Amino acid sequence: MEQDDQIITVVISQVVKPGCEAAYEAWLKDITTVARTYVGHLGTNIIRPQAGVRPEYVIIFRFDGYENLKTWMTSRDREYWLTQSATLIESDPQVQHINGLEAWFSLPGQPLKTPPRYKTALLTWVSVYVLINVLNTFITPLLRGLPPFIISLIITITMVLLLTYVVMPRVSRLLSFWLYPKSRKV
Template sequence: MEQEDQSVTVVISQNVKPGCESAYEAWLKDITSVSRTYLGHLGTNVIRPQLGVRSEYVIIFRFDNYEHLLVWMESRDRQYWLSQAQHLVHSEPHVQQLSGLEAWFSLPGQPLKTPLRYKTALLTWAVVYVLINLLNRLLAPLLGILPPLMISFIISATMVVLLTYVVMPRVTRLFSSWLYAKS
């Protein structure tokens, strides 16, 4: 890992056998509870199957750095819980590790893959450039009575929320043929 101090996300996808969904949900509750006890755990998200969109469960574990993630991934606790789920799933889970901004570049309903770094850097820069200029023009005049650091805090927080939940999912979809072009 190039930068051991940056947060790391692991995306695990798995197909559950028909009729085993409720047992798998109980298993999910248990394994995510255990993961929270590990140092550096930043959160867990579960994306459940959606008819016509995604057939597998996707579990997203976030840790503050690679070392803490590795402790969880190689733990006896995790191995135990994985063995408990073997009869509930079709095959071994598909595991993908993402770090930094790579997590922004995934398309809903498709296998998670990471585009080339220069493409993510260019697209992120372009979107941040446009968004920061728009937010400065729109919000700065409204927030003019606040201290400059507070204005900067509000604009940057707004930008991160917009990038994460609104802009990057749409931009990724729009530029998907360029981002994920076969070499």
């Protein structure tokens, strides 16, 4: 890890055996409840399978730093719950650790992978540049009369929400050919 104090996300994907979905859902509830008790746990998201789009469950754990994540990932609690799920899943889960802005560059329905950092940085810079200019042009005039720090607060909150939920997912899909080029077979 480059920075120990950086939020880190673990993305786990696994395919559940047909007919085991209800038991797996109960297992998910139990393991996420236990994960919440660990220091540094920031939340868990579950993306359920969608017919014709993605056959696997995706579990996303977020922790406030590598050491707290490591404590969870190497815990006896987690080991116990993983053994409980062994009969419910088709194969070993795929586990990927991501941190920082890398989470913005994932494509729905595909295994999580991140592009090279220079592409991540360039695309993030371009998106922030365009969005900050749009927000300053259209939102800042509506906020005249407010203290500058309140204007900055509103603009930055709006920008982060738009980047996370609107801009980056669409830009990542639009430029997926550049971010994730197909490897050439020789």
